[in-house]
Amino acid sequence: MITNRAISWQAKVRWFCLGLLFTGLTSCKYQVDGNQTKLQYMPDMATSPVARSQREYLDPPEGSISHDAILYPKTAEEAETLLINPFAGRWDEDTQKANGARLFGVYCAVCHGQDLKGHGTVQDKFPPPPDLASDLNKNRKDGFFFHRITYGTAVMPSYGHATSPHERWQIILHVRDLQKASANGSK
Numbered sequence: 534m535i536t537n538r539a540i541s542w543q544a545k546v547r548w549f550c551l552g553l554l555f556t557g558l559t560s561c562k563y564q565v566d567g568n569q570t571k572l573q574y575m576p577d578m579a580t581s582p583v584a585r586s587q588r589e590y591l592d593p594p595e596g597s598i599s600h601d602a603i604l605y606p607k608t609a610e611e612a613e614t615l616l617i618n619p620f621a622g623r624w625d626e627d628t629q630k631a632n633g634a635r636l637f638g639v640y641c642a643v644c645h646g647q648d649l650k651g652h653g654t655v656q657d658k659f660p661p662p663p664d665l666a667s668d669l670n671k672n673r674k675d676g677f678f679f680h681r682i683t684y685g686t687a688v689m690p691s692y693g694h695a696t697s698p699h700e701r702w703q704i705i706l707h708v709r710d711l712q713k714a715s716a717n718g719s720k
């Protein structure tokens with residue numbers, strides 16, 4: 534005997550409603566991040582790595598350095614081996630030196646004295662500085678002086694904030710001249 538298996542319209546409606554309920558319960562999920570797109574129809578460029586202006590920035594490539602970065606060695610000894618005075622022996626060395634002499638008078642002479650011997654105007658009120666015209670200091674390279682002026686020491690104040698790198702090299706040119714002028718620098 535063949536039974537009539539045709540599904541009644543009531544059953545069709547029931548299954549349809551059950552289907553709707555199932556889809557409704559499973560497809561909607563609470564969105565934690567309101568900016569996130571759950572389903573993209575033709576995504577195009579929506580997910581490409583573009584920085585949104587005023588909101589985020591792209592990290593610089595690894596190992597990159599700012600174009601105006603000034604890199605200083607950590608110790609005076611390291612500076613001595615790595616840094617070279619860019620104005621030494623240059624065609625305009627005398628002009629650079631003249632400004633160095635002026636700056637030496639402004640910043641250094643109060644302690645080190647105009648002859649490098651350490652008899653500046655504050656000599657009674659401050660620990661006496663070493664003789665900058667000693668053989669030891671004559672043999673030191675420009676990079677050492679550059680580091681000392683930039684950072685100072687526990688006793689000597691730093692002048693990195695007051696002078697530009699350019700001005701520090703100028704001061705060193707002048708110090709070299711004073712060292713040459715000092716006949717007997719040993720101490």
Ligand code: HEC
Binds near residue numbers: 664678681687
């Ligand atoms: C406030 C006083 C003072 C001023 C200003 C000063 N110095 Fe000094 N300087 C010292 C003293 C003190 C020492 C010794 C520091 C130490 O041994 O820790 C020293 C050490 C040095 C040294 C190292 C010498 C060595 O034998 O170790 C150099 C180079 C130097 N000064 C250069 C300069 C220059 C160039 C200027 C100007 C930009 C300057 N100093 C300004 C007091 C001063």
